[in-house]
Every structure is written in C-alpha cells, then in structure tokens.
Amino acid sequence: VIKILPSILLALGLGSAVAGLFWPRKRRLLPDLLFVLSLSVGLGFGITSLLFFLWLLMFGPAGTAFALCEFGLLIALSVLVVLKRRRLQADSVMPAPLRSPARRPLVQWITGVVFFLTLLAAGGGFLWFVRAARYGGWDAWGIWNLRAKFLFLGGPFWQDAFSTQGSLSHRDYPLLIPTSVARLWSYAGADVSLAPILIGALFTAATAGLLLSSLSTLRTKSQGFMATTVLLANSYFLVLGAAQYADLPLGFFFLSTLALLCLYEQTRDPGVMALAGATAGLAIWTKNEGLLFLAGLLLAHCLITVRKGGVQAYLRQLLPLALGLAPALLALAYFKIHFPSSNDLFPSLAIALKMLGRISRWRVVAKAFAHQLLHFSGWSVPVIPLLAIYAAVAGIQWKQLGNLPKVCLLLLLWMMAGYFLVYVATPLPLDWLLQTSLSRLLTQLWPSALFLIFLFTHPLEPDSDSVVANSVSR
Amino acid sequence: MKLRSSLRIAAALCVLGVSLVSGFELFKLVRNPLAPDQDALYIARFDGIKKALPTRGVVCYVTTSDDSFAAKKNYFLAQYALAPLVLRTAADCDPLIGDFPASSIPPLDSRRFVVLRNFGNGLTLLGRNTGR
Numbered sequence: 227v228i229k230i231l232p233s234i235l236l237a238l239g240l241g242s243a244v245a246g247l248f249w250p251r252k253r254r255l256l257p258d259l260l261f262v263l264s265l266s267v268g269l270g271f272g273i274t275s276l277l278f279f280l281w282l283l284m285f286g287p288a289g290t291a292f293a294l295c296e297f298g299l300l301i302a303l304s305v306l307v308v309l310k311r312r313r314l315q316a317d318s319v320m321p322a323p324l325r326s327p328a329r330r331p332l333v334q335w336i337t338g339v340v341f342f343l344t345l346l347a348a349g350g351g352f353l354w355f356v357r358a359a360r361y362g363g364w365d366a367w368g369i370w371n372l373r374a375k376f377l378f379l380g381g382p383f384w385q386d387a388f389s390t391q392g393s394l395s396h397r398d399y400p401l402l403i404p405t406s407v408a409r410l411w412s413y414a415g416a417d418v419s420l421a422p423i424l425i426g427a428l429f430t431a432a433t434a435g436l437l438l439s440s441l442s443t444l445r446t447k448s449q450g451f452m453a454t455t456v457l458l459a460n461s462y463f464l465v466l467g468a469a470q471y472a473d474l475p476l477g478f479f480f481l482s483t484l485a486l487l488c489l490y491e492q493t494r495d496p497g498v499m500a501l502a503g504a505t506a507g508l509a510i511w512t513k514n515e516g517l518l519f520l521a522g523l524l525l526a527h528c529l530i531t532v533r534k535g536g537v538q539a540y541l542r543q544l545l546p547l548a549l550g551l552a553p554a555l556l557a558l559a560y561f562k563i564h565f566p567s568s569n570d571l572f573p574s575l576a577i578a579l580k581m582l583g584r585i586s587r588w589r590v591v592a593k594a595f596a597h598q599l600l601h602f603s604g605w606s607v608p609v610i611p612l613l614a615i616y617a618a619v620a621g622i623q624w625k626q627l628g629n630l631p632k633v634c635l636l637l638l639l640w641m642m643a644g645y646f647l648v649y650v651a652t653p654l655p656l657d658w659l660l661q662t663s664l665s666r667l668l669t670q671l672w673p674s675a676l677f678l679i680f681l682f683t684h685p686l687e688p689d690s691d692s693v694v695a696n697s698v699s700r
Numbered sequence: 701m702k703l704r705s706s707l708r709i710a711a712a713l714c715v716l717g718v719s720l721v722s723g724f725e726l727f728k729l730v731r732n733p734l735a736p737d738q739d740a741l742y743i744a745r746f747d748g749i750k751k752a753l754p755t756r757g758v759v760c761y762v763t764t765s766d767d768s769f770a771a772k773k774n775y776f777l778a779q780y781a782l783a784p785l786v787l788r789t790a791a792d793c794d795p796l797i798g799d800f801p802a803s804s805i806p807p808l809d810s811r812r813f814v815v816l817r818n819f820g821n822g823l824t825l826l827g828r829n830t831g832r
Contacts, residue, residue: 333709340716347723350730360740361780367739368776375783383756383784391758392786393775452715459722461729606725607718619711621704686712 230421233274233413234428236296237406238263241270243303244504248497250489251314260439261485265501267432268478271425272508275405276557278412282405283560286382288412333686337451341438341458348458352430355468360419362426362470369396370472371422374407378417388565397567400558402512403472422470430467433478433673434458440485441677444492446685453680456609457673466669472513477670479509480519480641484634484674488681491630496546503550511554514569515645515670520551522640526633534629571652578651587656591649594660598668613679621684635678641671739777742801746781748819749797753785760796761787762826774799791828798824 245265246255255262277296281288361367372394376387387404388397403425410421434454441450457463467474486502506523509516527547531540572578581587600608645667649660753759759782763774778799779787787797796813801822817825 333712337712337716340720344719344723347726347730351726354730354734358734358737360737361743364773364776367743367780372776372780372783375780380756380784386756386784386786389758389786391788392779393761393789394779394786448712452712455716455719459719459726461722461726464726605718605722607721609718612715612718616711616715620708684708686708 227420229414230410230418230424233293233410234424236293236300237270237274238266239270239300240273240296240303241266241268243300243307244269244273245501246307247303247310248501250493250495250498252493252495255311258439258443260435261443264432264435264439265482265486265505267428268475268482268505268508269501271406271428271475272402272479272504272511272554274409275402275511276553278405278409279401279557279561282377282384287378287384288409293413331448331687334446334448334451337448337455337686341451341455344455344458345434348434348464351461352427352464352468355465356423356427359469360423362422362468365472366422366470369399370403371407371470373399373401373404374411374422375417377404377408378411385565388567396570397565398514398562398569399472400511400513400516401561402508403470403475423468426467426470426474429475429478430464433474433481436478436481436485437673437677440481440489441680444485444488445681446687448686449680449683453676456613457676460605460609460669460672462665463669463672466666471666473666473670476509476512476515477673479505479512479516480670481673481677483509483519483523484637484677487630487634488627490543491628496542499543499546500550503547503552504554505550506547507551507554510558515641515667518644518648519637519641522637522644523633526636526640530629530633530636571648571654573653577653581651581653582647584650587650590656591646591660594649594664595646598664602665602668602672613676617679617683620686622682623684624682627682631678631681634674635682638671638674638678742774742777743781745801745821745823746778749823749825750782752817752819752825753782753795753797756784756786758786758788758793760791760793761789761799762791762796763789763799764802774801794827796826796828798826800824 242262245262249255249258249262274296277299278288278292281292281295285291362371373387377384380386387394390397403422406425407422410425411417414421434457437457438450438454441453463474482505483502486498486505490498490502506516506520509519527543528540531543599610602608602610645664649656649664652659761775761778763778764771775787775789778797782797791813795816798813798815799822803822812829813826814829815824816827819825
C-alpha cells in the first residue's frame with residue numbers, strides 16, 4: 227500500500243488540479259469539495275493514463291524520470307490553480323460563502339440516515355466480493371490486467387500486448403485501465419494484485435460520490451441521498467467494481483459528462499464545458515462503447531442547442547467541449563491507427579446488414595432487454611418499474627431545467643438504442659452475448675439513469691441553489 | 701396539493717424501504733463464509749513452470765481438447781499467470797505447456813509429444829517428438 231499510495235495521490239492531485247483550474251469562476255471550491263474530489267478520480271487516472279501511454283511511446287518503460295515528470299506537472303498545475311482562485315477572489319467574482327440554514331428538513335435527515343446505512347452495507351459487500359476473487363472477474367485477468375502485465379513486465383517489448391502470434395483477444399480495446407494499472411505497478415515495482423483492486427474501489431466510490439454531490443448541487447441533498455442509496459443498494463454495481471471491470475469507470479465518465487453538462491446549464495462557464503469534453507474523451511479511452519456515447523453527445527448537443535439557441539450558441543459551447551475532448555481523442559486515434567485490430571462485434575458491414583435483416587434477432591434482443599428492465603440488479607422488487615412509479619407520483623419538472631439536461635436524456639436514450647442495435651447486428655452467438663454482457667452494459671448506464679431520474683423529478687424539499695432556481699431566475 | 705405531497709413522500713419512502721431491504725440482503729451475504737478463491741489458486745499453480753520458461757516470446761499451450769468454456773478460462777488464466785510471455789493455443793511449437801488440472805499425466809499422444817518436465821498439479825512442459 228505504501229508503495230502504491232504516492233502514485234494514487236499523484237493521480238488524485240493532478241485530477242483535482244485540473245478540476246480546480248476549470249471549475250466555474252463563480253463557484254467556490256470548498257462547498258463543492260465532494261463534487262471536485264469525485265471528478266478528480268476519473269480525471270486523475272485519465273490524465274496519468276494518457277501520460278503513461280505517451281511516455282511508453284516516446285521513452286519506453288516508465289521509471290523515476292516519469293514519476294518526477296508527473297510530480298513537476300502537479301506542482302505547476304497547483305500553482306496555476308492557486309493563482310487563478312486568488313485572482314478571482316481579489317476580483318470579487320466569487321460570492322461570499324453562504325451561511326447554511328440552521329435546521330435541516332426532516333426529509334434530509336431520513337434520506338441521509340438510509341443512505342448511510344446502505345453505504346455501510348455496500349462497503350462490507352464490496353470488501354466481501356474483493357476477498358472472494360482477488361484477481362477480479364474474467365475481463366480483469368482476461369483483458370484489462372493482462373494487458374497491464376505486458377505494459378509493465380514487458381519492458382522494451384511492451385508492444386507484445388498486441389501480438390498477433392498468440393491467442394490474445396480484444397486487442398482493439400482502449401487502454402485507460404491497462405495503463406492505469408501498469409502505472410501503479412511501475413510505482414510499486416511489482417505486479418501486486420492490490421493495484422487494480424484499489425482502482426476498482428476508487429471508481430466505485432467516486433461514482434457514488436459524484437452522483438450524491440452533483441444532485442445535491444444541482445437539485446437538493448435529499449435527491450442526492452435517494453439516488454445514491456438506490457445505486458449502492460444494487461449489489462451488481464458493487465460486484466462489477468470489485469471484479470475490476472472497465473464498465474464501472476466507463477459509467478463514471480458517462481455520469482461525469484452528464485453532470486458537467488447540467489452544471490454548465492447553471493453556470494455558463496466554458497471551463498465546465500471543457501471538463502465535460504475531457505470526461506467524454508476519457509470515456510472513449512476506456513471502452514469502445516465510449517465512441518457511441520461521444521457520437522450521441524455531439525449529435526444530441528447539436529440538435530437541441532442549435533434548435534433552441536442558434537448556431538452561435540452551439541459553437542460557443544462546442545469549442546471548449548472539443549478542446550477538452552482533444553487529448554484523449556488524439557491518443558485513441560494514434561492507438562487505433564498504430565495498433566490496428568479487427569473488432570469481433572463487427573467483422574464487416576455486409577454481415578451487420580445481414581444480421582439486421584433477421585426479424586428473429588430483433589425479437590430475442592427485445593425480450594432480453596424487457597427481462598433486464600424488469601429484473602435489473604436482482605432486487606426482490608423490480609427497481610426500474612418502482613422508479614417509474616416514483617417519478618410519476620413525484621412529478622417531472624421538464625420545462626424549468628433548460629436545454630442541456632434534455633441533451634443528457636436524449637443521449638441516454640441514444641445509448642440504449644445503440645446497444646440494442648449492436649446486439650442485433652453482431653454475428654456473435656446472441657444468447658451467449660446477451661447473457662454475458664447485457665446486465666454489464668445496463669450497469670454502465672445505471673448511474674446516469676439515476677442522475678436523470680432524480681434530476682427531473684420534483685424534489686421532496688424545495689430547491690435552493692439549483693438548476694431550477696437558476697433557470698427560473700434567468 | 702397536500703395529497704400530492706403525501707403521495708410524493710409515500711413513494712419516496714417506498715424507494716428507500718426497498719433499497720434498505722436490498723442493503724440488508726447484502727449485509728446477510730457478507731456474513732456467509734467465503735469459498736476458496738479458485739482463480740487465485742489456478743494462477744498460483746504456474747509459479748514453478750514460470751521459472752523454466754523464457755521471459756518473453758511465444759510458447760505453445762494445450763489444455764482440455766474441446767472448445768469449452770473451461771478450456772477458454774484455463775487459457776486466459778494461464779496467459780495472465782505467464783504474461784508477458786505470449787501463449788499460443790496450438791501444439792505446433794516448442795516449448796509446449798500442457799495444462800490438464802484434472803490429470804497428473806497429460807492425455808496427449810506420446811508418439812507426438814515427450815514430457816520434458818512434470819511440475820505436478822497437472823502442469824507439464826512438453827516437447828514435440830521428432831523421432832530422433
């Protein structure tokens with residue numbers, strides 16, 4: 227732990243510094259600390275993963291020089307953050323800290339206590355799942371950590387990770403998790419199993435932290451508590467985190483992008499849009515599904531923003547989004563060009579079209595989706611119908627929220643439709659594929675779905691400093 | 701308005717109650733004793749053979765002959781244990797790793813393969829029998 231800790235702290239420090247640098251000028255960092263810290267997990271591992279990949283390409287295996295380079299970058303960024311925040315304070319751009327209300331509403335206490343109890347159960351559950359399988363699940367030792375072993379233990383021959391001579395599979399999968407694990411091993415000096423476990427734990431905790439903090443910021447604390455309670459009560463979410471799968475980090479980046487888009491709606495600060503671009507970029511650097519997400523984001527953003535605000539408003543938002551997106555997009559483009567490998571889901575367009583023409587496949591996929599929507603997460607009560615009833619009773623606040631939350635909703639529907647079509651179009655055995663992957667794919671979207679459900683539904687307590695309050699005042 | 705507010709609170713309590721029940725089920729699960737970590741045991745079997753193999757390059761690997769789930773799992777766990785060595789699931793090169801966890805003697809044609817070293821636990825290092 228002692229050998230891995232500096233590398234984790236460096237990643238979190240770099241993530242916090244980048245989040246702090248682009249955090250809205252009119253918001254103070256301290257009240258948003260959980261939001262910033264949760265974001266810093268994804269941003270930190272994302273940035274260090276890109277640096278590690280760049281270092282491998284330019285200089286080969288990472289050693290002391292790489293660590294010094296990361297440390298230097300952290301110092302430089304921290305200085306920039308301090309200078310920026312001081313200047314903003316001097317210019318009185320930031321409002322004075324709000325005095326918190328003397329009494330918390332009862333509903334906040336109730337939701338808070340239930341959240342805390344569920345958090346305890348989730349923490350115990352996560353540790354139990356980790357102890358049950360130290361090396362994680364199939365994808366962990368078959369894909370992500372296996373690739374990390376090549377990157378770390380391969381030395382100058384790290385490119386054997388993409389060798390076609392053996393029987394390695396999924397060589398086209400992006401590298402955020404493998405490079406993050408290999409980076410931690412480089413600092414530790416050995417391929418210890420604790421490193422991927424800690425990465426899984428941090429992303430699991432950060433997803434919960436981000437859901438709680440973003441909804442507390444954008445709506446109310448009780449909405450944040452309720453959404454996070456439902457998330458943590460889902461044992462499959464914890465199983466995936468403990469299994470060291472990339473689906474949870476991907477879900478984290480989906481949620482980050484959505485939460486940041488909604489924060490932009492509130493603050494109109496281009497820095498937030500740049501952060502949203504960065505998290506969307508890190509989604510494509512995590513798993514191929516990220517590409518579907520990015521395409522949907524660009525499309526939904528263009529459709530709704532141009533229609534509601536005009537081309538100028540769209541371009542004003544697109545520029546910082548593209549700037550944030552650029553580093554990960556360039557890294558992925560380089561990776562895909564220099565390490566070409568076919569994707570097993572789509573060997574050719576002709577086969578995909580042939581599969582799309584088979585009605586029976588549509589029926590099988592629709593049945594599997596319906597079954598998952600009813601039985602998702604293995605709760606004794608079907609959670610999705612329960613949440614639908616809750617939303618119907620609580621009421622939806624549609625108009626007050628502005629345009630970007632609608633972009634988020636459209637994006638989520640796009641992802642569902644996209645996953646559906648991928649299943650229909652792939653030539654892989656359908657029953658096996660649905661059985662082994664559908665619940666994982668839906669878990670990627672689960673934190674984002676909860677975010678949107680509790681963002682759009684009428685809160686139990688009145689909104690304070692929230693999207694609705696700000697949209698109404700505009 | 702008051703009815704609507706009461707309904708809203710009742711619906712929220714339902715969601716929280718169901719979450720609590722699910723959390724309690726998780727709590728009950730955690731109290732169960734853990735089964736041995738089979739994947740970790742499988743990976744640990746390769747500690748001995750690793751020292752007898754080159755540190756990098758390609759080696760051949762054979763396991764249970766069919767294309768079953770178990771055979772795939774054996775391969776991926778072996779590949780994880782031996783990386784950065786690249787394993788090739790074919791018997792057309794030397795050295796060849798025989799991974800047959802259920803049997804002490806590899807169920808292979810002795811006219812084609814010779815056992816160079818037996819590491820126990822169903823792991824053997826094999827060579828192709830050239831007849832010389």
